[in-house]
Amino acid sequence: MDTFLIGLMAATLRVATPLLMGTLGELFAERAGILNLGIEGTMFFGAFVGFVVGGVTGSLWLGVLAAVLAGMLSGLLMAFLSVRLGVNQHVSGLGITLLLTGLSLFGFRLFYGEPRIPPAIEPFSRLSPFGQTPVLGPLFDQYALTYIAFGLVPVVWWLLYRTSFGLQIRAVGENPEAADAAGVNVYVTRYLALCIAGGLMGAGGAFLSLAQLGAFTYGIIAGRGWVCIALVIFGNWDPVKVLWGALLFGGVFDLQLRLQIIGLQLPYETFLALPYLVTILALAVAGRNAAYPAALLKPYRRE
Amino acid sequence: MHAIQMRGITKRFGPVIANNHIDFDLMRGEIHALLGENGAGKTTLMRILYGLYHADEGEVRVNGQVAHVAAPKDAIQLGIGMVTQHFALVPTLSVAENVVLGYTGSFRVNPQVARQKVAEAAARFGVEVNPSALVRHLSVGERQRVEILKALYRNARVLILDEPTAVLVPQEVDMLFQTLERLRQDGLSVIFISHKLYEVMTVCDRITVLRDGHVVGTVDKAATSQAELARMMVGRETFGVARQERKPQGEVLLRIENLSAVDEKGLPAIKGVSLEVGAGEILGVAGVSGNGQTELSHVLAGTLKPTGGRVLVGDRDLTLADPAQVSGMGVGRIPEDRHEGAIGELNVAENLALEYLGEFITAGMLDHQRIRRHAEQLIAEYQIKASPTDRMRTLSGGNIQKVILARALSRNPQVVIASQPTRGLDVGATEYVRSKLLEQRSRGAAVLLLSEDLDEVLALSDRIAVIYEGRIVGLIPAKEADLEQLGLMMSGAREGIRVEA
Numbered sequence: 001m002d003t004f005l006i007g008l009m010a011a012t013l014r015v016a017t018p019l020l021m022g023t024l025g026e027l028f029a030e031r032a033g034i035l036n037l038g039i040e041g042t043m044f045f046g047a048f049v050g051f052v053v054g055g056v057t058g059s060l061w062l063g064v065l066a067a068v069l070a071g072m073l074s075g076l077l078m079a080f081l082s083v084r085l086g087v088n089q090h091v092s093g094l095g096i097t098l099l100l101t102g103l104s105l106f107g108f109r110l111f112y113g114e115p116r117i118p119p120a121i122e123p124f125s126r127l128s129p130f131g132q133t134p135v136l137g138p139l140f141d142q143y144a145l146t147y148i149a150f151g152l153v154p155v156v157w158w159l160l161y162r163t164s165f166g167l168q169i170r171a172v173g174e175n176p177e178a179a180d181a182a183g184v185n186v187y188v189t190r191y192l193a194l195c196i197a198g199g200l201m202g203a204g205g206a207f208l209s210l211a212q213l214g215a216f217t218y219g220i221i222a223g224r225g226w227v228c229i230a231l232v233i234f235g236n237w238d239p240v241k242v243l244w245g246a247l248l249f250g251g252v253f254d255l256q257l258r259l260q261i262i263g264l265q266l267p268y269e270t271f272l273a274l275p276y277l278v279t280i281l282a283l284a285v286a287g288r289n290a291a292y293p294a295a296l297l298k299p300y301r302r303e
Numbered sequence: 304m305h306a307i308q309m310r311g312i313t314k315r316f317g318p319v320i321a322n323n324h325i326d327f328d329l330m331r332g333e334i335h336a337l338l339g340e341n342g343a344g345k346t347t348l349m350r351i352l353y354g355l356y357h358a359d360e361g362e363v364r365v366n367g368q369v370a371h372v373a374a375p376k377d378a379i380q381l382g383i384g385m386v387t388q389h390f391a392l393v394p395t396l397s398v399a400e401n402v403v404l405g406y407t408g409s410f411r412v413n414p415q416v417a418r419q420k421v422a423e424a425a426a427r428f429g430v431e432v433n434p435s436a437l438v439r440h441l442s443v444g445e446r447q448r449v450e451i452l453k454a455l456y457r458n459a460r461v462l463i464l465d466e467p468t469a470v471l472v473p474q475e476v477d478m479l480f481q482t483l484e485r486l487r488q489d490g491l492s493v494i495f496i497s498h499k500l501y502e503v504m505t506v507c508d509r510i511t512v513l514r515d516g517h518v519v520g521t522v523d524k525a526a527t528s529q530a531e532l533a534r535m536m537v538g539r540e541t542f543g544v545a546r547q548e549r550k551p552q553g554e555v556l557l558r559i560e561n562l563s564a565v566d567e568k569g570l571p572a573i574k575g576v577s578l579e580v581g582a583g584e585i586l587g588v589a590g591v592s593g594n595g596q597t598e599l600s601h602v603l604a605g606t607l608k609p610t611g612g613r614v615l616v617g618d619r620d621l622t623l624a625d626p627a628q629v630s631g632m633g634v635g636r637i638p639e640d641r642h643e644g645a646i647g648e649l650n651v652a653e654n655l656a657l658e659y660l661g662e663f664i665t666a667g668m669l670d671h672q673r674i675r676r677h678a679e680q681l682i683a684e685y686q687i688k689a690s691p692t693d694r695m696r697t698l699s700g701g702n703i704q705k706v707i708l709a710r711a712l713s714r715n716p717q718v719v720i721a722s723q724p725t726r727g728l729d730v731g732a733t734e735y736v737r738s739k740l741l742e743q744r745s746r747g748a749a750v751l752l753l754s755e756d757l758d759e760v761l762a763l764s765d766r767i768a769v770i771y772e773g774r775i776v777g778l779i780p781a782k783e784a785d786l787e788q789l790g791l792m793m794s795g796a797r798e799g800i801r802v803e804a
Contacts, residue, residue, distance in 0.1 A: 181391035
């Protein structure tokens, strides 16, 4: 049972990694007042670009960097549409998801045709600082990107609550008129927030293709982007609370895999649905007191 | 020495000229009023000075130098600060965070250091605030002080205040005036936008009057009078409506007994309110916004169910009546938010018929001919500047209010509930609405007037009730009302004396 529990915990950290990256990204966007529904497509695009660049150059880290840049580009596009042009954020976000999903699939065919076995690369290997030490060993047997994702939580917190940039983001997402009157450039702040957000989403996608799978498949993101949006609400737009949400979802996701292996007499779809059911439940409970950023979804225009 | 010189400022919004070649001078160390009706162009001019709008023509000089103010950031750099009518504060941030926002100096922001700096600035300028409080927990007066401090913290030497007293109770107004006096002694210049003559004459050194986007003139306080300013402002001699004193009070038509109700959040908003309004009487309910007036008017209109108490019109119980029953029983309602009382996408004729659709049915169908004739008649009678087929949303605020007035009053209701009937209207429309309410009174209707505008309550009411935190804290005949006493009651400082007038 101990090994079961420790294995579950270790895997939870792994499964939570892309969620955490995506959620921290979405949190940046939403704190600045932009709901970025492009997250699902941006993660998919990040997974694809990371995989291609990693495969072509042979450097996985170059792949990650390319995925981050690709994500930032997607953030820029979102910013252009929703901040500059003031397009409805639902429309522009979903549009970006459709665009980037299509673009990635198209690119994939250009590069790889239609192989029967998905092309694979040698993924990142894990760091195991504690080697075979009983509990700590397996627990810390993680990818570098996982360490980075969890390390990002205090960094994001610090950026939001201890810097002028974070203060501006929080102000712009609550009351852009007030921020503008105080001399904050609302547009620049939102552009930057969306770029950072996109970069994090891209990295989250690249983790899946370059670390966890070592491959790129059509279903690689499988709704994780939407889960991230739910986790932002679950975490009440707070980077630390968001961490617990990612761990909870990661835990349930891995638990269902393990339950399938144990061989309970239930259709496997039941297990597959479990994480999403937990998300809905958690949202129903946490979402009731959700304190949405007041300017979310509202394009800002000086009169 | 000039702090600000604006020359030939012109600003157009489509076909409308909001500012037409305006010249405006501000000296160092003076409090200068910009006086004018709503829509005269005061706020537009100041928004140009602060970089929120860009002038189509004209030149701005700050301390004698030509200045290009493209954004508020530039204005701040030039030592200009603005406190707008709608406070530009972020409610979820602390006072200190709001003050330093956009002016942090370094990338790192240590909350403790920020609080300390803000506390020091507050002490230096004599503006009383608590740096660690969240803005959403502050009263309106406190928020305004945060705004002023915000400007001063950015080294403002020119402070623009856009109708700063509109939201304050009289005591807060006094405090504001003391602050301004102190700042003037420190050599700052203040631009005070207002349409209240009394205040302008109290606190300002010079007054520039705007009308329809033009400068009517600039006068020294010592050399002018309220009457002259009023004349300059509206371009005619008469100002305000005349109310005839009348003795008799007829039978009680509206009786509110121990009424209670909760607000949107489920918190008690009115707590045991009892009022009686007689035939031929206007009972004014004075109070600062948010003390239960909204909920009271909703209960009386039938759109909010009370949690206790009764509402009687004549001898009929309307406590739990729905809006249709309320209007059917002869209650005319002028809602607080006029956009709530009218449907923007429907035309004027349809809006006018809306409460009485049953009367316009012929053979089971709406009779558009009759709806239209009905509208034409009311449009003429109430001087509405619109045609029956105009969509409601294309009308100006004053005309929307006239449509609502026509609908509510054309049936000669026994009881009229008027909530903030002149809020946001210009002087002409305001006078019209007030004269119509007085007409209802002469006709013998019982009028309950809920208004945050103390001048309005004083001008129209026979008796004045003061509402504070959902309770009636005073009820006095209008003749005996004095401003200070009302102000104290409105701010909850003193329980009023109940006088049955």
